[in-house]
Amino acid sequence: MTEVSAPPVDVAVGILVRPNGDVLLGQRPEGKPYAGYWEFPGGKVERGESIFAALQREFMEELGVEIISAEAWCGVQYQYPHANVRLHFYICREWRGEPQSLEGQAFAWQGSVAVSPLLEATVPLIEWLDQVR
Numbered sequence: 001m002t003e004v005s006a007p008p009v010d011v012a013v014g015i016l017v018r019p020n021g022d023v024l025l026g027q028r029p030e031g032k033p034y035a036g037y038w039e040f041p042g043g044k045v046e047r048g049e050s051i052f053a054a055l056q057r058e059f060m061e062e063l064g065v066e067i068i069s070a071e072a073w074c075g076v077q078y079q080y081p082h083a084n085v086r087l088h089f090y091i092c093r094e095w096r097g098e099p100q101s102l103e104g105q106a107f108a109w110q111g112s113v114a115v116s117p118l119l120e121a122t123v124p125l126i127e128w129l130d131q132v133r
């Protein structure tokens with residue numbers, strides 16, 4: 001039998017990189033699938049919205065940070081039991097404001113990434129990060 005899977009959901013994800021190479025990760029809050037897992041901040045792109053606009057909206061909503069510019073870096077498609085996602089990772093070196101925990105989530109600046117567990121689709125990115133720091 002052929003399995004029919006839902007079309008992928010686009011997700012805008014931002015990797016804030018400080019001049020010293022540290023990157024910002026957040027922990028998924030209670031109530032979301034994979035609560036407690038660590039990820040790069042971001043969220044689902046809404047209908048009619050560009051990926052960059054979604055990135056800016058999610059960073060403002062979750063962290064109170066204004067993304068000034070960001071560069072598309074790589075895309076990863078991944079099938080979770082709860083969702084089929086297409087992740088659009090952006091590298092961001094220019095933003096305004098200090099991250100605040102506006103949704104009660106923990107966050108952490110990391111040099112070598114030591115927080116765990118990470119969302120499965122995000123794990124390979126950690127190794128690739130050395131190319132952009």
Ligand SMILES: Nc1nc2c([nH]c(=O)n2[C@H]2C[C@H](O)[C@@H](COP(=O)(O)OP(=O)(O)OP(=O)(O)O)O2)c(=O)[nH]1
Pocket residue numbers: 011012013032038039040041042043044045078080083085087119120121122
């Ligand atoms: N933000 C983010 N999402 C990721 C990463 N890796 C990864 O697999 N995902 C997946 C988990 C989720 O299935 C999806 C993001 O959706 P979400 O539920 O967090 O999005 P949202 O904030 O718009 O949530 P909601 O409005 O539906 O509550 O992408 C990552 O590094 N960052």
